[in-house]
Amino acid sequence: MIKKLLLAILWISILPSSPSYGNADLEQLEQAAFQNAVKCVAPSVVRIETIGGLEQVQNLRFGTGATTGLIVTSDGLIVSSAFNFLNKPSSILVQLPDGKHKPATIVATDNNRMLTLLRIDPDGPLQVPKYSSESEIKVGQWAIGLGRAFDKTTPNISVGIVSALNRIWGKAIQTDAAVSPNNYGGPLVDIKGRVIGLLVPLSPQTNSKIAGYQWYDSGIGFAVYAKFVKESVERLRGGQDLFPGQTGIIFAGANPATAEPIIASCISDSPAQKAGLKKGDRIVEIDGCKISRASDVKESLSQSYANDTIEIVFSRQNKLVECKVRLGHKIVPTTKAKLKKSSTGPKAD
């Protein structure tokens, strides 16, 4: 009995040190894990160089330095950040991880998720990355950003954690790893080297094309979810540029996070007006998602593009009504609306 007990105690006392990592320096192991993760995904990360183009876009000086892209199909589709091509370069070269240069053409740009799809004609099949499943991504987990802005052979890396999920109206993961023009267009990967998102400058406040650049290297960085990147690639490969979908609905109140989803007005001739939505309608559901605040509408719409048709359920005089709205690209208040306004003017006189 006692012998058995002793053996058990001895066994227990050995146990904590028996796994291989028990006594090793945790930081050393983490470091090795970062390096392995980089090794896994690096063959899918390419260097992009551009020729010609503007020197300045919206007061922002554009350099001539290399940027980054991620191989998404083995036959030569590469996705990158739209930011990298805002200066409209006249020619684009892609340098593959094996050092070979290939001329590239822009297939199309997603102006909602700020992604640009490029095509090259490779000599053989390219290595596509592994993706992490969205449900596995947790705030606090390691996140590693990769770029190829500095060196032709070695990717530049930055390490941080996932700071938040569902940022920028549900489009992006937030990270505190350094994100800048040095890795815009590169992947954000987990500790196993699986892609969780694509690094792009984004800002929740504005839709300006350079929005989010001001936060470079600040510990506030964004990566568009891998699932959205894949979805965008499928749509972009047809060659049509994608634009955010607009309804023409205006809500009352300055803060959409607190405002009720009650329509204050619909812009004349806008998709919403054409679908029959009116002032005073309360939006209840969009594409099956419950809406309780004006900001929910924005988040729900951020998943859709111009020319997509969405289903809106709204309540009017305590009755639920369903309608279909075909989203527009640019909603401009028409002269008709202006005339209406001025026609009410003289009456008041």
Next chain:
Amino acid sequence: MLQRPKQLAAFTLVLLAILAPLATTGVAKSVATIYRTIAQTQPKMVKIYGAGGFRGMEAYQSGMLISPDGHILTVWSHVLDTDYITATLNDGRNFDAKLVGADPYLDVALLKIDAENLPCFDIKMTVDAEIGERIITFSNLFGVATGNEPLSVQHGIVSVKTTLDARRGKFKTPYCGPIYVLDTVTNNPGAPGGALTNRSGQLIGMLGKELRNSQNHTWLNYAMPIADIRKSVEKICSGQLLTEHDKTLIKSKGQNLTMSDLGITMVPDVLQRTPPYVDHVQSSSAAEKLDIRPDDLIVMIDDQLIPSCKSLNTRIGSIDREETVRITILRDGKLLDFNLRTPSEADR
């Protein structure tokens, strides 16, 4: 007989109680390492005060002791451009520092204070860092630390090891050599001259001057490997002047090459970044013999990207007339390589 196993069991339990906390994980060990590293490194760091203090030019920077008798390694900058340099040690003692010498080519300066038995780095014992390696930096960013306050410590990893190439005008600094790019924001006023160490406190590099990456206009967070500036330091220490520094890198030997030497006329440079298209190829020139054609786009020279006509001229101008250049051309969606050489007088 029965007593002994019981004693043994009791002894094992006591042993277990003592060992368990030590054996549990590596976390305790890692944390202990960084605390020890910081405690041992801070006394080797120096706050340096000198000229400046106006028009955004701060009058302070960082430095590190590299000899027990008061040699301080730092960057060569406007701060040292005065007869009154003060070095404040970690314990708060102030010393007048003398400039022993500087290597403006590497942006390295050596100061000396009158003191003895100081804790210091041994610059002969520096180590290399690998990409992805965890690092710590020590610097007096924004002059936050004064008196006996220790310098600010930051952590991060080595993002990449690359080369600052002054010749191509990529980065506006005289230093051209390997650098460590870091993923933490070390590019701050007052930080130049700070130390880059690994987690166990071995010296890897020195934080360089504040610098923008002219490739994309972002601030560059970097450090120069000590291994590369050691020679400069040794020369300064031995009293050698460094005016005879290896200038071959920046000075071309003979006459510079021009596009017309090769028989190529480019399109007029009228835009901010005119794409470098070939406008005309002279008959019976080197270019014509290789079948370079009008409307060919020159995209690379010697594997270096040529983003515009301006950079083509700069790049070509840095090549010696006697050298063979490899021109990569984009024609009909294909990349073509040509090796061009200026025909010698005899050929003509």
